[in-house]
Amino acid sequence: MNTNFIADYNGPVIKVANLSKAYSSVKVLDLPQLDIPRGETFGLVGNNGAGKTTFFRLLLDLIKADSGEIQSYGQNVAKTELWKNYTGSYLDEGFVIDFLTPEEYFDFVAALNGMSKGDVDNFKDRFADIFNGEILGTKKYIRDLSKGNQKKVGIAAAMMSKPAILILDEPFTNLDPSSQIRLKNMLRAELAERDVTMLISSHDLNHVTEVCNRIVVLEKGTIVHDMATNDSTLEILEQYFAG
């Protein structure tokens, strides 16, 4: 499918307007306006129930907004499916097919994105560090892997086609310390190498401030802080969450 239009696109990659979502008349998300420019690493933090996952699900057209819309490269995500060509995402276990082996799943995703065998080999090399020999060639189904390794499969599959937009919900949870650091380095390397916009939510304030250049704090569905990351960000966040 033709995705050339994103190369020439100017303006915010993600543009949110008047977005709201309520469950049984309790508002879980209310975003009058939010723009995410190209190349930004957008960090979303907030306690449970703040609306992080709801926002990501709306972004991926997994749930219907009560009002408003989200544009991805100028296209309403609920109206067209163009975004599927250039968006990689991993929110939860529902994003992997667990009765496949990791290899089979990667092959499936590769085929959907028209990747060649060379691309797939290349991808496996890139992720060798993170996989740490526990994912590939184990002859196990994904469902028989540990929680952390299942998550690695999901994240890797989201990143494998080098998408222009990458959406990860709490990517560091459940990973062992080494993997957390390796993933962090990997995300940074991606940013340095190519044109990618990332949206990452996390409960780990350290990681998210290290990776992201903008942090948005959600509380009960509304934005309470929106700041560019600098030396004092972590402190501000800690203060906010302590109080």
Next chain:
Amino acid sequence: MIKWLLLIEWKKSLRSSIWQRNVFLNIFLGLFMVYMLLIFLIMGLMLDRMIGEGLEIEGVEVIRVFGGGLLYYIGVDLVWRFFLQKMPEMSARPLLHMPIRKSRMAGFVLLRTLFSPLNLLPLLVVIPFFVSTYSDFPGSAAWPWLIAILSVVVANNFITFMLKRYLADKTWVLLLILALMVLLFFLERTGLISLFTVSRVVFSLLLDYPLISVVFIALPVLFYLLDVKMVVSRLYLEEIDRRKSYQVNAGRMEGLRRFGEIGELLLVELKLMMRNKRTRTVLFMAPLLLLYGFFFYRTPMYQDKTGWLIFAGLFVTGGFLISYGQFLVAWESSYFDTILTKNINFSQYFKAKYLILLIPTVAAWLITIPYVFLGLNILKINTAAFLFNAGFNIYVYMYFAAYNNKRIDLSKGGMMNYQGVGAKQFLVALPVMVLPILIYMPFGLFFGEDTGLLVVGGIGFIGLLLRNLILKQIVAFFVTRKHQIASGFRQN
């Protein structure tokens, strides 16, 4: 101690998800249970007379003839228990770290199995039979006989526990059972070995020498002790949690990848079917429906009732379509978000679904062509039913997929598994099963059988021709419903 364990069990069943499934289904299942109980009770009450009139053997008393069927009964009971009886999954996991003796836990688990309706059904037959023939028993043989028979029932219960542990999930078991059935039928028919006679002689001994019943009483005790031993040796976390990690060699299937996106989707769906318990049950049961025709087509009662035979034809050629199609898309409930967010085109996705349903339906029709030996009209009926399945019913199931928003748990076996079943599954049977017969009726009555079949088949044929148009409509409708479906799947 036992009191506490019982209390926990009681709460567990009170809070079970059974009560949360819809009322309609519970009523249906309740009626079904009552129906089964009644059937067995009536059988028990009539058995005396039925044997006296139908199976009379010169110079042999009714109770001895009854004994002839007992070995068969034991076999059938084991088979049907093997497939239907739910063994209490080890609810022991949270208790393992507590100060409860393992043998006691095992005993508790085993005693619970006795409270299965499958233990009640044989009693409903045996006890009325016993009462009505009481006076025919020689000397003091009556009560020992009854106790022996009941011991066999209990022994079967404990044997099943063991069989399920060792043989569940083994695919060859079904084939073995089928082969045994054919073999026994053959032996009995040709008179080489009559299990019936063997059984009659064995159980006659029981009547002549009542003391033998001690041997029978020993059976349940023996199997109970063996079971306890087995359970105790397996009361470890890794045994309870163990999931067999069997690697299916997907070798040949990988060839599908050549067909692009549709091939990829088909490949994933085939793996879905082969690697999950619930779908595997469907895969093994569907071929059995091919045999359904033997019962139906050969019953004289239905011989010239073509309307009924269409019903059979729909089952015979649509076994897979019905059993797999009813949960179309819902099979993928655990990873439906993947389908929605990855680069998958819905029209390709539905074309893959179409092929998944169409290919086995065509195969079923081809396999059932030999039914022509039962009469040319059977072939006509099967063909009309096949066309209707392929050109109409497939679309019904695909259309209804947009209403399948209940999550399906793939890891539990499919026999008598009603998880995920809703009123929709019954509702969908109306257009699929009843409509073709309603269509047939007026044409069949006024213009003859062939015309009726031609109309039913013709509708299917037209549907086959219009598939691109219809699929497009189905996809468009599905897309409007995808949010509801996805949100249903996310709720357990």
